[in-house]
Amino acid sequence: MTGASVPATHQAANGTLGFVMLCHTALHRAAETARHWAERGCPVVIHVDKRVQKWSVEKLQSDLADLTNIRFSERFACEWGTWGIVAATQAAAEVMLADFPSVRHVYLSSGSCLPLRPVKELIAYLDERPRTDFIESVTTEEVGWTIGGLNMERFTLRFPFSWRTQRWLFDRYVKLQRRIGFKRTIPNGIVPHLGSQWWCLTRQTLSTILQGPDRALYDRYFRRVWIPDESYFQTLVRQVSANVESRSLTLSKFDFQGKPHIFYDDHLQLLRRSDCFVARKIWPHANKLYATFLSDDAEGQAGGEPNPGKIDRLFSKAVERRVKGRPGLYMQSRFPHEHWENGRTAAPYSVFQGFSDVFENFEGWLGKVTGTRVHGHLFAPDRVEFAGGEAVFNGALSDSAALRDYNTKSFLANLIWATRGERQCFQFGPGDNQELNWFMALDSNAQISVISGAWAVPLFKSNLNFTDIRREAARLQKIELDHLSVLRNGAAKARIRIWNLAEFIENPMEPLQTIVDEISPRSLRRLTEAPRLTDLTGFGQFLQNLRNQGMQPVLMGDFPTTNDPRPSDSRRGRPYLVK
Amino acid sequence: MGLIGAYRLRLRRRRLHLRGWLKRREMTNVVNRTGAIRGDSIILLCTLRNERIRLPYFLRYYRDLGVNHFMMVDNGSDDGSREFLQQQPDVSLWVTPGSYRKSRFGMDWITALQRKYCHGHWTLVVDPDEFLVYPFCETRPLRALTDWLDTSGIRSFSAMLLDMYPKGPIDAQPYREGQDPFEIAQWFDSANYSVKRNPGNGNLWIQGGPRARVFFPEEPIAAPALNKIPLVKWNRAYAYASSTHMLMPRGLNLVYDEWGGEKASGCLLHAKFLDTFAAKAEEELSRGQHYANSAEYRAYRDGLKTQPDLWCKWSEKYINWRQLEILGLMSKGNWA
Numbered sequence: 014m015t016g017a018s019v020p021a022t023h024q025a026a027n028g029t030l031g032f033v034m035l036c037h038t039a040l041h042r043a044a045e046t047a048r049h050w051a052e053r054g055c056p057v058v059i060h061v062d063k064r065v066q067k068w069s070v071e072k073l074q075s076d077l078a079d080l081t082n083i084r085f086s087e088r089f090a091c092e093w094g095t096w097g098i099v100a101a102t103q104a105a106a107e108v109m110l111a112d113f114p115s116v117r118h119v120y121l122s123s124g125s126c127l128p129l130r131p132v133k134e135l136i137a138y139l140d141e142r143p144r145t146d147f148i149e150s151v152t153t154e155e156v157g158w159t160i161g162g163l164n165m166e167r168f169t170l171r172f173p174f175s176w177r178t179q180r181w182l183f184d185r186y187v188k189l190q191r192r193i194g195f196k197r198t199i200p201n202g203i204v205p206h207l208g209s210q211w212w213c214l215t216r217q218t219l220s221t222i223l224q225g226p227d228r229a230l231y232d233r234y235f236r237r238v239w240i241p242d243e244s245y246f247q248t249l250v251r252q253v254s255a256n257v258e259s260r261s262l263t264l265s266k267f268d269f270q271g272k273p274h275i276f277y278d279d280h281l282q283l284l285r286r287s288d289c290f291v292a293r294k295i296w297p298h299a300n301k302l303y304a305t306f307l308s309d310d311a312e313g314q315a316g317g318e319p320n321p322g323k324i325d326r327l328f329s330k331a332v333e334r335r336v337k338g339r340p341g342l343y344m345q346s347r348f349p350h351e352h353w354e355n356g357r358t359a360a361p362y363s364v365f366q367g368f369s370d371v372f373e374n375f376e377g378w379l380g381k382v383t384g385t386r387v388h389g390h391l392f393a394p395d396r397v398e399f400a401g402g403e404a405v406f407n408g409a410l411s412d413s414a415a416l417r418d419y420n421t422k423s424f425l426a427n428l429i430w431a432t433r434g435e436r437q438c439f440q441f442g443p444g445d446n447q448e449l450n451w452f453m454a455l456d457s458n459a460q461i462s463v464i465s466g467a468w469a470v471p472l473f474k475s476n477l478n479f480t481d482i483r484r485e486a487a488r489l490q491k492i493e494l495d496h497l498s499v500l501r502n503g504a505a506k507a508r509i510r511i512w513n514l515a516e517f518i519e520n521p522m523e524p525l526q527t528i529v530d531e532i533s534p535r536s537l538r539r540l541t542e543a544p545r546l547t548d549l550t551g552f553g554q555f556l557q558n559l560r561n562q563g564m565q566p567v568l569m570g571d572f573p574t575t576n577d578p579r580p581s582d583s584r585r586g587r588p589y590l591v592k
Numbered sequence: 593m594g595l596i597g598a599y600r601l602r603l604r605r606r607r608l609h610l611r612g613w614l615k616r617r618e619m620t621n622v623v624n625r626t627g628a629i630r631g632d633s634i635i636l637l638c639t640l641r642n643e644r645i646r647l648p649y650f651l652r653y654y655r656d657l658g659v660n661h662f663m664m665v666d667n668g669s670d671d672g673s674r675e676f677l678q679q680q681p682d683v684s685l686w687v688t689p690g691s692y693r694k695s696r697f698g699m700d701w702i703t704a705l706q707r708k709y710c711h712g713h714w715t716l717v718v719d720p721d722e723f724l725v726y727p728f729c730e731t732r733p734l735r736a737l738t739d740w741l742d743t744s745g746i747r748s749f750s751a752m753l754l755d756m757y758p759k760g761p762i763d764a765q766p767y768r769e770g771q772d773p774f775e776i777a778q779w780f781d782s783a784n785y786s787v788k789r790n791p792g793n794g795n796l797w798i799q800g801g802p803r804a805r806v807f808f809p810e811e812p813i814a815a816p817a818l819n820k821i822p823l824v825k826w827n828r829a830y831a832y833a834s835s836t837h838m839l840m841p842r843g844l845n846l847v848y849d850e851w852g853g854e855k856a857s858g859c860l861l862h863a864k865f866l867d868t869f870a871a872k873a874e875e876e877l878s879r880g881q882h883y884a885n886s887a888e889y890r891a892y893r894d895g896l897k898t899q900p901d902l903w904c905k906w907s908e909k910y911i912n913w914r915q916l917e918i919l920g921l922m923s924k925g926n927w928a
Contacts, residue, residue, distance in 0.1 A: 183851075200593040268926050279731035296736055320669055327928050343787050345752040345819060346857035348796055348848045355852035397649030408783025409906045411805045419812035420786035431783035431918060577742045 022433065025054030027082050030136050030409060031116035033105040035098065036124030037091060040073045040295035043124030047083060049307045053132045055111040056082040057157035063090040071336065084108050091301040094176050098210070098242040106219055117143060120213040123402070125294040126263060127276075127306050135262075135290045139213070146218045146254045149208030149248040149261045163187070163239060168205045173445040200234050202225065208247040214254075221248065221253040264289035264321050266328045269336055274328050276469045283327065319487075341458075343426050354592040357456040363438040363532055364425035367467025371517065372544035376400075376440070382540065383532045385436040391422070391428070392445035407431040414446075421448045436532060442493035443468050450499045459507035461500060462528050465493060466514040466569030470547060472554045476518040483562045493568055496505055515570030522547065594720040605840040611745060612703030619665065619701055620672065625684045626661070626709050632688055633660035637705060637718045639698030640664065640691055641711070642875075643720040644671040645868065648770045650720050651680060657724065658733035659716065663709065692881040693865045699832050710826040714738040717822050717836050718860065721773070724751055724822065725913045726858030732875040741825070746843050748839060749823040750847035750859035754921060755801045755865065756780050757902035757909065763867035773863035778802035779907040782919045783807065785818065795819060795838045795845035802865075802902040807891040814891070820860055821847055856925030858917055 032050050035044040047057045059077075061070050070088075086105035091097040093223060102121060103294025109119055118139045128135070138217040139145075153164045163170075170190045174182040199205065214222075222228070233248060235241040250257055264287060266274040273294045285294055295302055338347045349355070355374050370377040370390070380387040381398070389398030397412040404412050408431030410424070411417075417424045424584060429437060441461075453459045468489045472482050501507045508531065512524060526540055553572040560566065629635065636659045641649075645913065651662065662683040666674050667690070677685045688701060695701055702717060716734075726737055726749070741749060756777035758765060765776045785800035795818050803814035820836045824844065831840050839845055849855050873889045908919065916922045 083725050088682055089853045194900065220750060268744075268746065274928060275740060275743070277728070277732050277736055280726060296739065298733070298735060298739075302687075331926045334854055334924060335849075337851045338849065338852050338923075339920060344785070344848075344854075344857075344920050344923070345750045345787075345798060346791060346855040346925065348787060348850065349852045350850050353851050356671065379638035405906050407902045407906055409781035409802070409805060412808035413805075413810055413812075415810050416784075416786075416800075416808075416812045419799075420788060423786040423788075427783045427785065456896045499616070527695060553858075 015325075025052065027056050027113055027115045028054040028136060029117040030120060030132070030139060031056040031058070031109045031113050031114060031118070031121045032122055033057075033102065033109055034122050034124055034126075035062075035091065035101055035105070036058045036073075037065060038067055039125060040065070041076075041293070042297045042303065044076045045128075045303060045307055046075055046122075046124070047077060048080065048126060049128065050132060051077075051080045051082050051363075052130050055132060055136075056083075056084070056109065056116060058084045058086050058109045059110075060086045060105045061088055062101075063088040080306060084112055087424075092177075094172075095241045096236045096241055098381070099245045100230060102242070102246075103223060104522075107223055110216060110220055110223070117216050119216065119219055119264070120215055120291070122263065122291060123209055123211070123293055126185070126211075126291050127165035127293075127295045127302060129264070129287065129306055130290050131309065138290070138304070142258075143218050143572050144215060144217075144256045145258050146212070146250055146256060147212045147258050147260060147262045148208040148212035148214060148247060148250050150207055150250055150257055150259050153205055157195040164207075165205070166191075167200060167207075167239040167244065171195070171197065171237055173237075184265060197234075197237070199474060200230050203218040203248055203252060206251055207244050208259070209261040209265060210242045211262070211265055211291075212244070212246060212250075213262050214250065215287045218250060218254045222249045225249075225253070233294060240589075241360065262290050262319065264292040264324065265294070266324065268328070270325070274331075276302065283324055287319065287321045287324055288317050289321055295410075336423060338353050341426060341430055343423060352455075356458070357452065358413065358458045360429055361436060361458045361460065362429055363436070363528070364441045364453060364461045365438065366441045366462065367464030367514070367517075369440045369444070370467040370470040371464055372513070373547050375544050378542070378544040379438060379529075382529055382542075383436070383438070385532060386432065388437065390442060391439040391444050392417070392441060392447075392468065394444065394446065394450070397424075397454065398440075418446055418448075421446060423454055425449055425452070440530070441498065445535055447492060447496060450496050454499050454502065454505040454507050454509070457506040460528070460531060461495070461507050461509045462524070463500065463511045463551050464514055464517045466490075466566065467517075468493065468565060469514070469556070470549070471571060473549075473552055474547075478557065479562065483559060483564045486498040486559055486566065487564050490564075490566065490568060497568075513568060514569035515572050518546070601840065601842070603833050604833075605829075607702060607831065608700075608779075608840070611700045611709060612707060612831075615695050615700035616704035617698050618695070619686040621702070622666075622685040622687055623678050624685070625682065626663075628682070629661050629709065629713070631712075632735075633740060634658060634661060634714045634716065635661045635710055635860070636718065637663045637702050637710075638665070638718055638720060639667060639701060640673060640720045642669045642671045642673060643669040644673045645718045645767065645769050646675055646773070646863075647673060647676055649772060651683075651722075653723055654771075655682070657729065658735050658788055663705050665698065665705070667698065675754065687924045690838045692879075697835060699835060703831055706826055706830075707828045711828040714741075714822055714827055715822075715826045717832065717884075721863045722753065722822075722860040723774075723863065724858060725861055725922070726751065727856060727917065727922070727927055729754045729858075729912060737897065737927075738823075738825070741823075746855075747825045748821050748844040748847055749856070749858065750819070750821050751823065752785075752798055752921065753804055753818040753820050753831075753861045753862050754859045754916070755818075757802055757907075759903040760901055761788070762865050762869055762902070766868065767866045767868060768854040770813070773866055774861060774910060775866055778793055778910050780904055780910060782906075782921070785861065786812070790838070793833065793838050793845055794841075794842040795821075796848055797837075798845045803879075803892075806902055806906075807894075821845065822860060823858075854925055855921040857922045858928045860915075861910070 032055055034047060051057050089097040089101040091101055106119055166533045170473050174186055176183050198561055235245045268274055271518045276292060278299050280387050337355055341359025376387045384401050388400045391397055397417050398407045399412055408427050410427060472486055556566050573583045595686045636654055664677050664683055664685050666687045677683050692698055718769045756774055757779050758776050785798055788797045792796045798819040799815040804812055808815040816835050822836050823838055832876050877889045
């Protein structure tokens with residue numbers, strides 16, 4: 014192969030740009046790309062991983078046999094994170110420098126790279142910057158993307174075990190070295206730099222690195238560094254080059270596990286508009302991408318500076334989705350442990366306890382004033398009281414109490430998830446299913462307002478026998494006491510407000526104003542219309558009767574036994590127009 | 593989990609393998625084209641009975657996605673399913689007169705075939721009325737997904753069963769052979785699913801949807817499970833423990849993220865509620881071969897008599913996978 018000397022007619026003369034390709038899979042795609050470059054006057058030196066089977070290497074070589082400016086370099090086994098990749102790069106780069114004297118810039122690419130812009134444009138771009146080395150090279154303090162939590166330690170510890178296949182030993186050995194304080198010395202006091210493996214260096218820089226007097230020393234050192242392909246050239250370039258442009262010309266993005274993102278046919282427009290020269294990694298079956306970018310039709314676009322912003326955003330969003338997820342969503346592939354939800358529910362909602370007992374038509378009033386969806390008792394024992402008495406609600410939630418009680422947490426999370434964009438309010442009380450008391454108290458999206466003891470009002474108005482009333486009152490009081498102790502717990506994250514019945518009746522407008530302001534902060538106007546207070550004449554006596562029967566009502570506050578709770582003229586009607 | 597517990601699970605898994613090994617003798621091979629399976633082939637496995645009318649679209653759908661080989665087990669069809677499948681160039685067919693119920697609802701047969709033919713392959717186990725939808729399925733073939741799962745070191749892929757239904761009575765629009773069933777059953781429930789963790793086996797237990805809403809409103813626990821893990825890079829040591837709801841070893845059930853993130857997942861669109869359903873429910877009821885004494889079918893029959901419309905005003909009309917993603921029924925995870 015190396016000896017082939019008959020120039021093919023369709024081949025341009027060798028130019029100033031040469032490609033080094035590191036290949037290990039999908040060799041037919043690598044061949045297409047290599048051919049593309051070679052036919053356009055860019056010499057290509059291909060390194061094939063030593064672990065690739067002989068027949069497929071031979072196939073690749075015969076596929077490219079008609080091209081005189083393609084070479085194959087000595088093969089090394091390239092396990093991820095090991096020296097093999099650097100050795101392969103060195104060997105291939107040496108072939109490039111020796112065999113193709115016209116080459117000024119050497120571009121390191123992989124078999125799954127794809128040129129996005131005509132190679133002419135890349136050559137022109139480099140011609141304008143003939144002395145510049147394009148290589149991402151940053152000090153260890155400045156990188157935040159390293160895998161395994163190792164930054165500087167990559168350079169000071171030893172890594173005889175494979176991270177992929179011997180993770181346990183790898184971790185143990187790192188730990189051991191940390192404990193005994195082992196440290197390798199860095200030769201010549203060089204400052205370690207890290208960066209993307211894919212670079213484009215000038216002949217001068219590259220030959221200085223490869224032919225420098227200390228190469229053996231550096232090689233010996235980096236052979237034991239972890240992931241040397243991301244640090245060998247990145248570090249040494251700082252020793253020899255005065256003109257480092259610290260960025261890669263190859264568009265290559267990594268996910269949260271350090272695996273490269275892959276491009277598919279549906280990324281075509283995105284890749285086109287990125288104005289990057291080369292992208293990695295392309296899915297080998299992305300026929301449309303290969304057909305598009307390896308043809309010459311792609312010419313005539315506006316060729317500016319590479320601008321991968323859109324692609325960056327796409328991939329960083331994807332990583333965020335994987336790592337943080339959507340708050341308040343519980344589904345087949347997101348089911349967080351408690352306290353790790355990153356938002357127990359999807360949106361803010363309000364829980365009202367006792368308000369519909371104290372006010373007449375509280376729900377209608379609240380809906381009108383705040384413009385939110387106001388439900389009845391969603392957790393009522395017999396059925397789910399959706400707003401408007403609906404039998405099915407958003408998300409096709411059923412009003413069946415059995416379905417709701419089967420998984421209350423899913424029910425509430427579903428409701429809030431399905432109504433994103435419309436705030437939900439609902440009534441709650443000690444008569445309802447209490448399973449979610451902790452869940453809501455710990456939910457920062459919940460706004461919980463409680464008038465304690467208000468559950469006694471419907472009892473007071475009921476037509477039950479007094480012994481039944483007393484029994485029911487004792488039961489509800491116990492439940493509400495338990496609930497209040499949850500709400501008063503220091504760990505609670507909800508916005509919680511608690512009044513007892515007496516103090517609330519005393520001055521109902523101020524609490525209402527606060528709550529409404531919080532629900533719709535933008536409307537910030539004074540309430541002009543108050544909901545109608547229910548008639549509480551004789552309620553004090555009712556409480557006294559309970560006491561007389563041996564039940565101690567403690568949640569209502571102080572109601573005088575004989576007097577009405579409020580002056581009689583302001584008890585009914587719409588008395589409190591607070592302006 | 594102590595050593596003993598782990599060993600017990602191992603024994604259980606071995607027992608499932610043994611069952612499959614014994615049950616394989618119930619199957620007769622009609623046509624074996626497994627020689628055509630290549631190293632990287634994606635294999636679909638399916639048990640069926642009297643599904644002739646569904647088969648043309650089913651095969652076309654999965655061929656278009658890029659399934660390379662179909663392994664079908666015909667459990668006593670008499671409607672021509674067998675003859676039809678026999679002629680398909682990419683189908684290997686087994687027939688069995690055995691009891692569906694006694695073979696763990698077909699899973700013993702599937703296990704036997706998986707152990708014999710599927711080691712090292714991506715396998716998709718679905719019913720003839722289940723259609724896989726995954727992120728980017730319109731633009732990327734199934735191989736793009738399995739390649740990505742391979743590079744990400746993921747062995748199993750979750751796809752929740754999403755019950756699709758028509759608007760109006762289930763039997764109002766007859767299904768024609770070869771037709772896309774979702775031209776008729778266009779609707780689904782978007783957010784009424786109950787999700788629980790099954791502590792012993794580590795899988796999620798998802799119930800809900802129209803079946804729970806209409807047929808089981810008073811007995812939610814009896815509503816059918818919707819969590820499924822149909823796509824697995826098979827290893828002969830693996831076994832499906834309960835339909836495709838649960839796998840062994842248990843690590844395969846961890847298709848969900850537990851720390852707030854989202855893993856990639858898909859949906860199995862379920863074309864059960866077509867005009868063929870009523871007849872099927874009657875037949876299955878008389879055969880008594882389904883789960884929990886066919887309680888599910890009984891509930892359907894009772895429900896169907898009184899309330900044949902699964903549609904409600906909050907039903908969502910199906911558009912595409914992106915819609916399911918936005919609704920939170922499936923996720924792209926970090927696949928972009």
